[in-house]
């Protein structure tokens with residue numbers, strides 16, 4: 128799928144069929160996703176790339192004050208500007224190591240449940256409405272799991288790779304909630320921009 132970050136794509140979509148359609152405004156499926164799943168990528172047409180110099184402004188315009196605002200407005204996706212308090216790896220007790228093959232058998236992937244550790248970040252939003260404490264959420268950023276898989280002895284470096292503690296970068300979290308657990312938000316991706324001086 129040519130769905131890379133900042134690509135602008137044209138894709139024919141339709142609402143999922145009830146009862147599977149959960150009513151979320153952001154829920155769309157690619158037309159024909161049921162019968163033509165093997166050629167869905169052909170339906171995604173890249174028509175441009177969002178200009179680099181405009182990216183920080185776009186993201187800043189989409190920021191919500193707090194996760195609670197996103198949740199209460201009934202959205203499942205949003206962007207917050209975090210003040211990061213801590214980041215850590217939580218050991219997974221349900222960790223089962225096994226390798227999963229893709230359909231063509233060529234690539235070996237592990238899904239997130241099969242990683243021994245779960246990267247998590249503690250933070251407060253720019254206008255956080257949690258009175259005491261903070262958000263403590265799992266980070267799903269794919270690159271982080273790739274790094275853990277390739278460098279199991281250097282996992283702490285993922286935080287550096289993300290520039291999480293680097294004051295020269297503005298950070299934003301692209302967050303979403305889980306379909307079955309609408310109050311459980313996760314960090315889908317970390318967006319960062321070098322500050323302009």
Ligand SMILES: [Zn+2]
Nearest residue numbers: 193194252255
């Ligand atoms: Zn908050």
